[in-house]
Amino acid sequence: MFTLQRRRRLTAWAMCAPAVMLATGFIFYPLARGAWISLHQWDGFSAAMKWFGLRNYANVAADGIFWRALGNTLIFAIAVTVAKNVLGMFLATLLNRRLVGRGLFRTATFLPVVMSFVVVGILWSWIFNPTFGLLDSGLRMLGLDAWVQGWLSDPRIALGSVIAVDVWKWTGFHVVVLLAGLQTIPAELLEAAAIDGASKPQIFRKITLPQMMPVLSFSVLMSLTGAFVSNYDLVYVMTGGGPRHATEVALTWIMNAAFQNHAVGKANAMSIILFVCVAAAGALQLRVMMARSGGR
Amino acid sequence: MRQRGLRGGIGRVGAYGVMAVCVVTTLFPLIWMVSGALKSGQEFYSNIWGLPQDLTWANFARAWAEGGLGQKFANSIIVTAGTMAIVLPVTSLAGYALASIEFPGRRAVYVYLLLGIMVPFGVIAIPVFTVVVQLGLLNTLPGLILVYSAQSLPLGVFLMRSFFASIPRELEEAGLVDGCTLLGAFFRVVLPLAKPGLVTQLIFTGTTVWNEYFMASILLHREALQTLPLGLVTFTSKNGIEFPELFAASAIVTAPLVILYLIAQRQFIAGLSAGAVKG
Structure with a gap:
């Protein structure tokens, strides 16, 4: 009996070993290594790194563009999270009834999710192009010349344009997720409330929202954690961080430091600061996931 | 009324x-x-x-030839298939052990693997680059495959564990009583039942990897090795390239996934939203 137990135990460890090795080698070791490099001055190729203490962090703190990039990242993350979930919840509630063509709606709005950010970026760069883009030429055709904008070249609105594209790509996804959540609410619950004379807003507040909390919180957390770090492709393809750093996000600035300026120590210091910002949202997401899986 | x-x-x-x-x-x-x-x-x-x-x-035709899209298609297929070949077995094995075998350190291993979700690749891209250089895997497809595998690991383990946990214990025990070893029961009885979990991962990870640009742009610096998203960005900066050709290239790059999606819509929607509704 003892040996059988021991064999089970060894088998279990052997089954987990590849996953643990992969996670250690390509997630946790690099994280630790990044923290270590951030304390050094290093160009990325030379064999010797020079001990630099916390001076990289001091340099980052004094780098106005980094703070601007971090601020833009935060604006981006909050704006897309709010927009995707508010819009998603609104559309899901509206569509949570028998409607002809709901299948078509799902197919269509979910489509951008399978598209690459690079293609999406190229497509929307053209739509926003001031001379031959779809948007401005359309506005001119309609005689709305006053609305014509340099959507990506005007520093005041460029970030908003990029945010709109990200929302375009993901809202369909959130509608589908939230709609699935709405459909798990028992119909009897809603009917009972309606019979008791509850108004629609009351039903929404007192029943729908609490019942939706697990799905909604997951939807919110997913868009939030994703938004901090998945904006690189879109910004890189559409604006490259410009004009005049108006759409610079943390990741584009980090890549610039590492691969253009060869300030790898500083780039790692910025990465660690970004990690601290993301980790809070990530920890929250992890707790929700563990709780929902009954985290044994 | x-x-x-x-x-x-x-x-x-x-x-x-x-x-x-x-x-x-x-x-x-x-x-x-x-x-x-x-x-x-x-x-x-x-x-x-x-x-x-x-x-x-x-x-x-011009986009295909000028962009070298044939080569890049092949690279993308190798990278996606290679990542799957690692991620599916690795997450199934770990997910099964974590769901159905009692062993010391089980919770610690599970939490350790899930903590990876808190470390998105954006924040470790530069040290990952350093590690890949140290391993001599810069400018190689296996290097990118290993990085993608690690990236997909935490969510994969999470998904597989919850699938295995939902399989009735009696079924595995029946397999064990019939004389299978633990691994035998795993392959013959449990794995076939977890097929929906594998399909979910196939779609989720497959789509993510197929479209990935950021890590690929850091780890591959030779045009012959580029995946499709990388190739498309290179294409935009080539001399003499006009918008129509760029759009043709974009359409070619987008077509395979969109066609797959239209064929297997149900599985795609379920697979891509699995993280949010399941669990």
């Missing part, structure tokens, strides 16, 4: 209106991508909103 019916009717009309607006907003840019890909260089700039007058199919 009548009033309620009327209000329901208005709600219905509103719902259809909003639905139509959403469908148009989503599909519009895509239709214009294909339409633009078929215009001649001149027409692209003069006839912006109209449909193409003569269909310039040559744009597709």
Whole structure:
């Protein structure tokens, strides 16, 4: 009996070993290594790194563009999270009834999710192009010349344009997720409330929202954690961080430091600061996931 | 009663209106991508909103040849298939052990693997680059495959563990009683039942990897090794490339996944939203 137990135990460890090795080698070791490099001055190729203490962090703190990039990242993350979930919840509630063509709606709005950010970026760069883009030429055709904008070249609105594209790509996804959540609410619950004379807003507040909390919180957390770090492709393809750093996000600035300026120590210091910002949202997401899986 | 019916009717009309607006907003840019890909260089700039007058199919041939898209398709297929070949077995094994075997350190291993979700690749991209260089895997497809595998690991383990946990214990025990070893029971009894979990991962990880640009741009610096998203970005900066060819290339890159999605829509929607509804 003892040996059988021991064999089970060894088998279990052997089954987990590849996953643990992969996670250690390509997630946790690099994280630790990044923290270590951030304390050094290093160009990325030379064999010797020079001990630099916390001076990289001091340099980052004094780098106005980094703070601007971090601020833009935060604006981006909050704006897309709010927009995707508010819009998603609104559309899901509206569509949570028998409607002809709901299948078509799902197919269509979910489509951008399978598209690459690079293609999406190229497509929307053209739509926003001031001379031959779809948007401005359309506005001119309609005689709305006053609305014509340099959507990506005007520093005041460029970030908003990029945010709109990200929302375009993901809202369909959130509608589908939230709609699935709405459909798990028992119909009897809603009917009972309606019979008791509850108004629609009351039903929404007192029943729908609490019942939706697990799905909604997951939807919110997913868009939030994703938004901090998945904006690189879109910004890189559409604006490259410009004009005049108006759409610079943390990741584009980090890549610039590492691969253009060869300030790898500083780039790692910025990465660690970004990690601290993301980790809070990530920890929250992890707790929700563990709780929902009954985290044994 | 009548009033309620009327209000329901208005709600219905509103719902259809909003639905139509959403469908148009989503599909519009895509239709214009294909339409633009078929215009001649001149027409692209003069006839912006109209449909193409003569269909310039040559744009597709030029994009394919100039962009070296054949090679890049092959690279993307190798990278996606290679990542799957690692991720599916690794997450199944770990997920099964974590769901159904009692062993010391089980919770610690589970939490350790899940903590990876808190470390998105954006924040470790530069040290990962350093590690890949140290391993001599810079500018190799296996290097990128290993990085993608690690990236997909935490969510994969999470998904597989919850699938295995939902399989009745009696089934495995029946397998064990019939004389299978633990691994035998795993392969013969449990794994076939977890097929939906594998399909979910196949779609989720497959789509992510196929479209990934950021890590690939850091780890691959030779054009012959580029995956499709990388190739597309290189294509935009090539001399003499006009928008119609760029749109043709974009359409070629987008087509395989969109076709797969239209064929297996149900599985795609379930797979891509699995993280949010399941668990």
